[in-house]
Each structure stands twice: as C-alpha cells, then as structure tokens.
Amino acid sequence: MRTETIVLLKGDGIGPEIVTEAQKVLQLVSDARKEANGFQLEFKEELIGGIAIDQTGSPLPEKTLNSCLNASAVLLGAVGGPQWPRPATPENPNPPRPEQGLLDIRKKMNLFCNIRPCIFPCESLKQKSPLKEEIVKDTEFIVVRELTGGAYFGKREEENAEGVAYDTTVYSVPEVQRITRIAAKLALAHEPPYPIISIDKANVLASSRLWRRVVTETIEKEFPTVKLQHQLVDSAAMIMVKNPSALNGVLLTENMFGDILSDESSVIPGSLGLLPSASLNGWGKESNGLYEPIHGSAPEIAGQNIANPIGTILSGAMLLRYSLGLEREAKAIEKAVAKVLDDEQHGGLNIRTKELGGNATTTEIGDAICKAL
Amino acid sequence: MRTETIVLLKGDGIGPEIVTEAQKVLQLVSDARKEANGFQLEFKEELIGGIAIDQTGSPLPEKTLNSCLNASAVLLGAVGGPQWPRPATPENPNPPRPEQGLLDIRKKMNLFCNIRPCIFPCESLKQKSPLKEEIVKDTEFIVVRELTGGAYFGKREEENAEGVAYDTTVYSVPEVQRITRIAAKLALAHEPPYPIISIDKANVLASSRLWRRVVTETIEKEFPTVKLQHQLVDSAAMIMVKNPSALNGVLLTENMFGDILSDESSVIPGSLGLLPSASLNGWGKESNGLYEPIHGSAPEIAGQNIANPIGTILSGAMLLRYSLGLEREAKAIEKAVAKVLDDEQHGGLNIRTKELGGNATTTEIGDAICKAL
Ligand SMILES: CC(C)[C@H](C(=O)O)[C@@H](O)C(=O)O
Ligand SMILES: CC(C)[C@H](C(=O)O)[C@@H](O)C(=O)O
Numbered sequence: 001m002r003t004e005t006i007v008l009l010k011g012d013g014i015g016p017e018i019v020t021e022a023q024k025v026l027q028l029v030s031d032a033r034k035e036a037n038g039f040q041l042e043f044k045e046e047l048i049g050g051i052a053i054d055q056t057g058s059p060l061p062e063k064t065l066n067s068c069l070n071a072s073a074v075l076l077g078a079v080g081g082p083q084w085p086r087p088a089t090p091e092n093p094n095p096p097r098p099e100q101g102l103l104d105i106r107k108k109m110n111l112f113c114n115i116r117p118c119i120f121p122c123e124s125l126k127q128k129s130p131l132k133e134e135i136v137k138d139t140e141f142i143v144v145r146e147l148t149g150g151a152y153f154g155k156r157e158e159e160n161a162e163g164v165a166y167d168t169t170v171y172s173v174p175e176v177q178r179i180t181r182i183a184a185k186l187a188l189a190h191e192p193p194y195p196i197i198s199i200d201k202a203n204v205l206a207s208s209r210l211w212r213r214v215v216t217e218t219i220e221k222e223f224p225t226v227k228l229q230h231q232l233v234d235s236a237a238m239i240m241v242k243n244p245s246a247l248n249g250v251l252l253t254e255n256m257f258g259d260i261l262s263d264e265s266s267v268i269p270g271s272l273g274l275l276p277s278a279s280l281n282g283w284g285k286e287s288n289g290l291y292e293p294i295h296g297s298a299p300e301i302a303g304q305n306i307a308n309p310i311g312t313i314l315s316g317a318m319l320l321r322y323s324l325g326l327e328r329e330a331k332a333i334e335k336a337v338a339k340v341l342d343d344e345q346h347g348g349l350n351i352r353t354k355e356l357g358g359n360a361t362t363t364e365i366g367d368a369i370c371k372a373l
Numbered sequence: 374m375r376t377e378t379i380v381l382l383k384g385d386g387i388g389p390e391i392v393t394e395a396q397k398v399l400q401l402v403s404d405a406r407k408e409a410n411g412f413q414l415e416f417k418e419e420l421i422g423g424i425a426i427d428q429t430g431s432p433l434p435e436k437t438l439n440s441c442l443n444a445s446a447v448l449l450g451a452v453g454g455p456q457w458p459r460p461a462t463p464e465n466p467n468p469p470r471p472e473q474g475l476l477d478i479r480k481k482m483n484l485f486c487n488i489r490p491c492i493f494p495c496e497s498l499k500q501k502s503p504l505k506e507e508i509v510k511d512t513e514f515i516v517v518r519e520l521t522g523g524a525y526f527g528k529r530e531e532e533n534a535e536g537v538a539y540d541t542t543v544y545s546v547p548e549v550q551r552i553t554r555i556a557a558k559l560a561l562a563h564e565p566p567y568p569i570i571s572i573d574k575a576n577v578l579a580s581s582r583l584w585r586r587v588v589t590e591t592i593e594k595e596f597p598t599v600k601l602q603h604q605l606v607d608s609a610a611m612i613m614v615k616n617p618s619a620l621n622g623v624l625l626t627e628n629m630f631g632d633i634l635s636d637e638s639s640v641i642p643g644s645l646g647l648l649p650s651a652s653l654n655g656w657g658k659e660s661n662g663l664y665e666p667i668h669g670s671a672p673e674i675a676g677q678n679i680a681n682p683i684g685t686i687l688s689g690a691m692l693l694r695y696s697l698g699l700e701r702e703a704k705a706i707e708k709a710v711a712k713v714l715d716d717e718q719h720g721g722l723n724i725r726t727k728e729l730g731g732n733a734t735t736t737e738i739g740d741a742i743c744k745a746l
Pocket of ligand 1: 099103
C-alpha cells in the first residue's frame with residue numbers, strides 16, 4: 001500500500017494542541033480511504049521554532065529539515081513566544097530567533113509559492129467580519145505570494161559605520177515565471193476560471209516593472225485563456241477594504257507586498273483562527289509543501305484547550321488537495337468544518353470556540369469535525 | 374503687511390475645479406484676517422503633471438519648481454490621466470509621466486514628511502465607512518510617512534541582460550531622526566499627547582532594524598514623555614481593519630510601507646474625496662510644504678462640477694496650520710466643513726456631493742463652506 005509520510009511540526013504555544021486535532025482529522029481520512037484508495041498516511045513528529053532552539057540550539061535542526069525534504073508534506077502549528085530569543089550571553093551574543101526556522105525551511109525546501117485563500121469557511125460567519133456584510137458578502141480571492149525572493153532574501157547590510165542600512169528587493173525572470181505558472185494553474189483549477197490580479201508598484205520600482213512584464217508575457221504565451229489585470233499595491237490595499245470582491249480571483253504578488261496584503265486580507269473573514277495556508281515548491285502531486293494556519297503561536301492561551309484548531313484542520317485539507325491530489329477528501333473536510341461552524345439557521349451545528357462567541361474546546365471542535373466527516 | 378505667497382498647482386483632471394474652491398476658502402480667510410492678523414495671502418498658479426508635459430515637455434518645469442521653492446506653501450490638485458504618458462516616438466522613446474513631477478517635487482523641495490490624518494471629518498459620516506460603525510467609531514490616527522527615502526530613491530537597476538532587476542531600500546540615521554522628530558512634535562501638539570506607533574519589518578529587514586533603533590533612541594533622548602510602541606507592518610495592516618482605534622495616535626513609517634498603509638487607512642472614513650494631506654520639509658512656520666487631497670485626478674468626472682472639493686479644502690486648512698501657523702483659522706475651516714457635511718440630526722446642513730449620496734456640485738460645496746465660515 002502507498003504510504004505518504006506527513007511530518008508534523010507542532011512548534012510552540014498553541015501549536016501542539018491544534019496540530020493534534022488536525023492529525024485526528026487526517027487520520028480519519030486515512031483510515032476511511034485506506035482500502036478504497038489504497039493509501040495511508042504516516043505521521044512523523046519533528047522539532048521547529050523555540051522548542052527546537054531549547055532542545056537542539058537551532059530553530060531548524062538538520063534532522064527536521066531532512067525529514068521534511070523526504071516527506072510527502074509538512075503540517076506546522078506555530079512558532080515563537082515571548083521567551084525567545086533567549087537573552088544574549090557572552091558565549092551566545094546573537095541567540096537564534098524561532099522565526100528564523102520558518103524563513104530557513106521556506107528557503108531550504110524551496111517553498112516559493114505561498115497560497116492564502118480569503119474565503120469564508122461558512123455562510124453564517126459573514127456577520128463576524130469587521131467589514132459590513134453587504135461589502136464582504138461575495139468576497140472570494142486567493143493570495144499567491146512569492147515566498148523565497150524579494151527583500152526577504154536579497155543582499156542586505158546592517159547599519160554600518162556611516163549609519164546607513166539597506167535591503168535589496170531583487171527578482172529574476174525565472175522566479176517570476178514559476179510563481180506565475182502556479183497562479184495560472186490555480187486560476188484554471190477553479191470553475192469558472194478565476195482571473196489573475198497581479199499586484200506591484202511598477203510606477204516606482206524596477207523589480208516591479210520586471211514583475212509586471214514577466215507576468216504579462218507568461219500568461220499571454222502559456223495561459224492565453226486566463227484573464228489578467230494589474231493593480232498597484234497601494235490601490236490594492238485600499239480596494240481590499242472598500243470593495244474586496246472587486247479583487248475576486250487570484251491575487252499574485254511578490255514577497256513583501258504579499259506579506260502585508262495577505263495579513264490585511266486575513267481579517268476579512270472575521271477570525272484568524274479559521275484560515276489555512278499552503279507553501280509549495282511546485283504544482284501537482286510530485287511537489288512538496290508546508291501547510292500551516294495563518295495565526296501565530298498565541299502563547300497567552302497555550303495549554304488551555306481553547307485555541308481554535310480550524311485553521312490547522314483546513315491546512316490539512318489543503319495538504320490533501322495540493323500535495324496528495326485528494327480533492328474529494330479536501331472538500332469533505334471543508335464541508336465538515338462548515339457544518340460544525342455554521343449556525344442552526346444555516347443548517348449547521350454552531351459549535352465554535354471562544355473567540356467566535358462559542359464555548360467549545362479545541363478538542364471538541366476536532367471531535368465534532370471528525371464526527372461530521 | 375506680511376504677504377504669504379501660495380503656489381497653486383491645479384494639475385490635471387478634476388484638479389482645477391477643486392483647487393478653485395479651496396482658493397475661495399483661503400481667500401476668505403485672508404480677507405477676514407487681513408486687518409486683525411496683519412497678513413494676506415497671494416496666489417500664484419504654476420503648471421505640474423500632464424498639462425505641464427503638454428505645455429513645456431516636463432512634468433515639473435523649472436519655473437514651477439522655483440516658484441514652489443520661494444513660496445510660503447504649495448497647494449496641489451491632482452496629476453495624471455489616461456492620455457499620459459503620450460505615446461513613445463522615435464524622437465521621444467521615453468515620454469515623461471505626470472507622476473514623475475510629483476516624485477521630483479518631493480525630492481527637490483525636500484518634502485521628507487508626509488502627513489495623512491485618518492480622522493472622520495464629521496460625526497455622521499461614520500456610517501459611510503466600509504467597516505462596521507462600532508469598529509470605526511473611535512478611530513483617530515495620523516499616518517506620518519517618510520517621503521524622500523527608502524525604495525523610492527534608493528539605487529535600482531532595471532532588468533539587465535541576465536534578466537534580473539532590483540531596488541534598494543536604504544535609510545540613514547539622520548533621515549530617520551528628522552522624521553521621528555516631526556512625528557513627536559505632532560504627537561505633542563495633540564491634547565492629550567498621542568502615542569507614536571512606529572511601523573517596520575524589523576524581524577526581516579536591516580533597514581527596519583536601523584529604523585527601529587533610531588526611532589527608539591530619538592524618542593527616549595529627545596521626547597521622553599512621548600509614548601512609543603512598535604508594530605510589524607503586516608500586523609499593522611491587519612489591525613487597521615480589525616480594530617483601527619488600537620492604532621490611535623501617530624503611525625510613523627518609512628516610504629513604501631507608508632504608501633500602502635496610508636492608502637489602506639484612507640478608505641476607513643468612507644470617502645477618498647474628503648481626505649487631505651501635507652508634505653513638509655520641516656516643522657514650524659519657517660518650513661515649506663505641499664498640500665494636496667489624497668485622491669487622484671479622476672479624469673472620468675473632470676469638468677462636470679461634481680467632484681468633491683473637501684479633500685482640497687481640508688488640505689488648505691492643513692496649509693494654514695503647518696506652513697503659516699494659523700491654527701485657529703485651520704480649525705475654523707474644519708468646523709465649517711463638518712457643519713456642511715453633517716446630516717440634520719447632527720446639527721449639520723447635509724450638503725454633499727454625489728459619491729456621498731448628495732446632489733451638491735463642486736461649486737456649491739465651496740460656497741456652502743465659505744458661508745459657514
Ligand atoms: C514571521 C515572519 C518572518 C513571516 C514573514 O514575514 O514572512 C510571517 O509574517 C509570515 O507571513 O509568515
Ligand atoms: C503616484 C505615486 C508615485 C505616489 C507614491 O507612491 O508615492 C502615490 O501613490 C502617493 O502615495 O502619493
């Protein structure tokens with residue numbers, strides 16, 4: 001029987017609790033489909049982030065990286081907490097930061113494509129948005145952020161003797177081509193196909209002019225049926241609040257703009273706890289990916305069994321979809337999540353964690369989703 | 374009698390109409406205060422943007438720049454339109470862009486400090502926000518954006534033979550010091566003093582680490598009573614939608630982040646047509662400044678007498694406040710604007726342009742504000 005190895009990186013704070021619930025859901029899928037599809041999932045835990053620093057000295061130990069490189073996919077909880085970086089000492093003047101583990105794993109697994117859907121996980125949550133319901137109701141876009149280039153990995157210099165510091169935002173033609181191709185495939189995977197809205201600052205930046213030219217050419221040559229628009233990043237940040245459904249489709253952008261815009265978009269659906277993400281090194285079953293909820297490690301509520309595991313569970317659904325090609329199973333999880341979350345009026349069970357006004361525990365949400373499945 | 378020269382740069386699209394209304398309001402202030410304060414305003418029109426390209430070949434003619442450098446302050450309408458840049462020709466393979474006039478005047482007048490209040494101009498407009506009323510109701514912050522540094526003016530290379538392009542985000546200690554000082558003075562000018570929230574990406578960028586260090590030191594040393602917090606740019610973009618009043622105070626940030634965040638913030642008050650901005654080269658009466666509404670040239674409605682002149686009129690109020698030290702006169706204009714805009718329930722006249730659901734013309738708004746004044 002085909003065995004797919006999933007590495008679990010529970011990480012810090014609420015990480016362990018929420019990954020445990022997602023694992024339960026994935027295990028259920030594995031058990032149920034074992035005979036039918038002839039595959040099973042195997043889980044392997046590894047360290048990352050603050051806990052990895054404390055146990056090994058590194059936020060991304062060699063062993064973790066190797067397991068991840070050899071896995072079918074990786075599911076991550078969250079990293080970081082107020083105790084890291086540990087205080088500097090004479091022996092260790094630059095103690096490592098947990099987030100460095102995240103940046104390193106992105107680069108070393110070559111996860112150049114970050115996908116963050118801004119789509120309501122269920123109907124009745126539209127009321128929870130900080131935006132007015134009539135403004136958000138039709139919002140449905142997916143942010144595709146380039147994740148291994150730009151200012152994150154360009155040449156930089158820390159403050160020098162003259163009191164100057166700089167960073168470099170650098171992009172090459174192949175870097176823009178490969179992310180554009182994934183955006184286009186994602187656009188075509190939707191029925192009807194999504195348009196692509198490419199976001200840059202071409203009226204100021206040279207790297208944005210390259211970005212715009214290459215995106216345009218790649219789509220025209222390789223995906224002539226895909227609709228493409230361009231939007232300046234400042235306008236996009238504005239439209240996202242004023243009229244988000246005008247951005248419906250695939251929002252394709254570079255690393256730093258993507259960092260800002262995907263976080264801006266993430267508050268639209270009303271709770272950070274609900275939203276998943278995928279970071280891929282390619283498209284299709286042969287590619288590897290890292291899946292994680294978009295929220296942080298929330299140390300203030302860690303260990304209390306009140307964190308919302310749904311962002312992680314939906315990341316598990318993305319894992320099945322993008323790394324294992326199990327679209328049907330992914331959809332089933334998404335449906336079960338909607339069922340659990342929706343209020344009675346919308347045919348749901350109205351089981352919600354505290355930040356959504358409910359009183360369900362982390363475990364109860366996981367169990368309810370398994371049951372609905 | 375003291376004469377203060379105000380250069381009017383009407384620019385393109387709706388620019389001429391809206392600047393004309395603001396000039397009426399400023400003229401009224403000048404007439405009324407002539408004897409009392411012993412000063413008068415003198416207006417001088419110059420070209421900028423598309424119209425300057427067509428008439429002189431340059432988006433910022435030498436004559437315009439000289440007048441601006443010698444003026445007490447500059448009031449600008451808007452630049453740009455679909456007809457520019459003019460098509461390339463063999464003689465002119467890179468026809469100039471109107472926005473270049475804007476970037477050039479910023480640099481040449483040394484306008485390093487851009488100020489954009491995100492404050493409702495009147496009570497009853499809170500309903501117009503795309504955000505829910507209970508979420509926006511207490512929002513009151515001012516974005517202070519560094520305007521002559523960072524990626525906008527750093528070294529860049531257009532796509533080279535290897536298919537690589539880059540931009541450089543560069544900051545020096547004195548650049549960060551001088552903008553921090555203006556932010557602090559702005560914070561202290563408010564009663565009670567605003568806190569400063571400095572926004573960067575210090576967990577990734579070297580320039581942000583310099584930024585954070587210098588902001589912290591400058592405030593600690595020179596403005597020990599001013600409260601200072603730091604926020605990552607991605608979180609700030611998120612909080613601005615989720616809970617904007619958590620950012621109440623002065624948001625201090627670098628050029629590119631400021632471009633994005635100030636545009637994001639500008640939709641909170643419900644209409645772009647209402648919001649003013651100031652770009653200063655220092656603090657206090659001896660400094661020069663350029664004042665402009667935050668919206669664009671809106672060519673689609675130009676010449677129809679339906680554009681909202683309030684953003685420009687309020688920019689005129691900022692001009693009186695920051696370049697001429699006329700706080701009382703600035704407040705009077707702001708009060709008159711609120712009176713005209715507010716609905717009857719809130720003791721206002723409910724005179725609004727089309728995009729706010731009214732049917733007043735550009736001229737009628739200007740006249741009503743003069744009358745209220
Ligand atoms: C932790 C940080 C370095 C990271 C980023 O900026 O990429 C985070 O904000 C994210 O978006 O995953
Ligand atoms: C027109 C453009 C170059 C400009 C900028 O990015 O600074 C504009 O967006 C602004 O904010 O004034």
